[in-house]
Amino acid sequence: MFPAPSVFGAWPVHPKVGAVMKCVVGLGNPGQKYVGTRHNIGWEVTAELAKRGMAAGSKLRFEAITREVVLGGTPAILLEPQTFMNLSGRSVGQIAKFYKMSPGDFLVVCDDLNLPLGKLRLRAGGSSGGQKGLADILQVLVTQEVPRLRLGVDRPPGSMDAASYVLAQFRKEERIEVDLAVATAADAAVVWMARGIEQAMNQFNASGGAASGGA
Numbered sequence: 001m002f003p004a005p006s007v008f009g010a011w012p013v014h015p016k017v018g019a020v021m022k023c024v025v026g027l028g029n030p031g032q033k034y035v036g037t038r039h040n041i042g043w044e045v046t047a048e049l050a051k052r053g054m055a056a057g058s059k060l061r062f063e064a065i066t067r068e069v070v071l072g073g074t075p076a077i078l079l080e081p082q083t084f085m086n087l088s089g090r091s092v093g094q095i096a097k098f099y100k101m102s103p104g105d106f107l108v109v110c111d112d113l114n115l116p117l118g119k120l121r122l123r124a125g126g127s128s129g130g131q132k133g134l135a136d137i138l139q140v141l142v143t144q145e146v147p148r149l150r151l152g153v154d155r156p157p158g159s160m161d162a163a164s165y166v167l168a169q170f171r172k173e174e175r176i177e178v179d180l181a182v183a184t185a186a187d188a189a190v191v192w193m194a195r196g197i198e199q200a201m202n203q204f205n206a207s208g209g210a211a212s213g214g215a
Contacts, residue, residue: 022076022193023101024049025092027110027133029167030082038153039085039166041182042109045151046078048186053078062098064091072194081133088133089140096141103141107192108148109185110134113162115152118177120185122149122192122201147197149188151181 026046053069156165
């Protein structure tokens with residue numbers, strides 16, 4: 001278990017690693033029926049990070065499933081809010097208050113309808129772009145300066161409703177590309193933990209294939 005927050009109001013420093021802890025927030029909806037849906041791709045990334053970090057287990061706290069890992073030499077909490085997407089800020093607000101975290105200590109991982117399937121985009125801040133879970137987090141933290149990693153899920157086909165589209169599962173033929181994007185997103189999150197958002201943006205927004213998010 002990680003130590004309690006510092007009396008000076010900053011994230012505690014891990015006694016063995018000597019690095020300030022971070023928090024990766026994967027966005028999604030709780031419940032078996034949402035597993036594998038486009039809206040839950042953020043949870044696929046946190047699951048991949050938990051696997052890589054050999055997380056010992058999970059806990060239910062801050063209205064979220066939490067796991068503790070060390071990746072890239074940096075200790076982190078993986079946070080999966082259980083409040084449903086549109087209220088994700090509740091979990092983030094609780095952990096931010098408990099550990100006295102700053103907005104820059106979070107990386108929010110979510111789906112993006114405006115990016116092609118499998119493409120990534122990292123940003124240090126900005127608007128929610130219509131992603132309601134991210135919008136709630138920005139409202140709770142009272143700032144838009146929250147790092148985020150968006151994974152493209154493409155636009156709904158034809159006249160299909162956007163809400164129905166993001167709550168549907170990826171098609172079988174999409175899974176190879178999605179799995180590659182999830183793995184690349186996990187790579188990007190580790191670089192963010194170890195080297196910061198600017199380095200992660202330079203490395204993953206500029207590269208091709210599944211790691212490209214464009215401008």
